[in-house]
Amino acid sequence: INSILMGNKQSGMLTEKQKRKTARHEIGHYLVARELGYGAAFISVEQHSETFGYAHLTPHESDLISTVDDLTNRMKIFMGGYVTDTISRDGDISIGSISDLEMIHKFYRYIHALKNRGIDPVYLLHNKRDVDRPNIQMPKEELNQYEQEARGIIGRYEGIIDQLADIVVSKGTVHTSVLERMIPVVSR
Numbered sequence: 699i700n701s702i703l704m705g706n707k708q709s710g711m712l713t714e715k716q717k718r719k720t721a722r723h724e725i726g727h728y729l730v731a732r733e734l735g736y737g738a739a740f741i742s743v744e745q746h747s748e749t750f751g752y753a754h755l756t757p758h759e760s761d762l763i764s765t766v767d768d769l770t771n772r773m774k775i776f777m778g779g780y781v782t783d784t785i786s787r788d789g790d791i792s793i794g795s796i797s798d799l800e801m802i803h804k805f806y807r808y809i810h811a812l813k814n815r816g817i818d819p820v821y822l823l824h825n826k827r828d829v830d831r832p833n834i835q836m837p838k839e840e841l842n843q844y845e846q847e848a849r850g851i852i853g854r855y856e857g858i859i860d861q862l863a864d865i866v867v868s869k870g871t872v873h874t875s876v877l878e879r880m881i882p883v884v885s886r
Contacts, residue, residue, distance in 0.1 A: 714867065717743045719786065720751035721863035723794050726782025726852055727753040728874065729859075731775045733851045742871040751794065753779075769809050770844075773802045777848040785849075785856065802844070806836040855881070 712720065724741045731738055737756035755775075776798040783795045852859070858880060865880070866872050 712743070717867045718863050719783070719790070719792055720794065721866035722782050722786060722859055723779040723792055724751045724753040725859055725862050725866065725877075726778040726780070726848075727775055728778075728877070729782075729855050730778030730848050730851050731755055734771045734774060736771070736775065738874045740871055740873050741866050741877070743866055744870045766809050766812060769805050769812070773805045774844050774848055776801050776805075777844045778852060781845060781848040781852045782859065785852065802841070803836050806840075807834050810834050858882070 720743045721741070724743070728738045728741055731753070739754045739756050741751075741753045743751045779798050780791070780795040783791045862877050862880060865876065869876075
């Protein structure tokens with residue numbers, strides 16, 4: 699399944715430290731998705747031709763026809779990886795965070811198209827043409843709002859992120875049911 703989703707498996711590309719950082723980043727996506735009602739099947743830090751890590755979300759009703767709320771939630775999920783990187787002890791931001799920020803801005807453009815032109819964002823996601831419009835920028839205040847929301851979610855789990863990352867690094871790919879047993883009930 700991983701090879702189909704992410705390309706051919708590679709080996710020996712990441713050090714243990716890099717795998718740990720990648721695992722923390724992917725756990726950030728997972729925790730925000732979980733809080734927003736999206737499921738995740740597994741988290742992987744096995745290297746594939748397309749990615750170094752992956753939090754595989756399970757199918758969601760928004761995968762068929764996306765609404766502004768669905769796309770907004772997806773942007774928050776992307777922000778979860780970025781926020782987890784920013785609270786890491788080494789303070790380094792991963793390349794995955796840069797990719798996540800790019801996706802957030804891309805989804806913002808989809809929302810803009812949906813609100814202003816009635817274009818179905820699913821069409822935009824799967825269309826080969828690039829819909830980037832340089833004059834459409836996500837307002838910094840809105841980006842900061844998503845970051846603060848993700849930071850609130852990640853903050854509630856900060857004490858166990860390293861433990862979850864250790865499990866993912868040791869196994870390479872972990873079904874989220876294993877991680878769920880370790881996550882305490884956290885009040886919102």
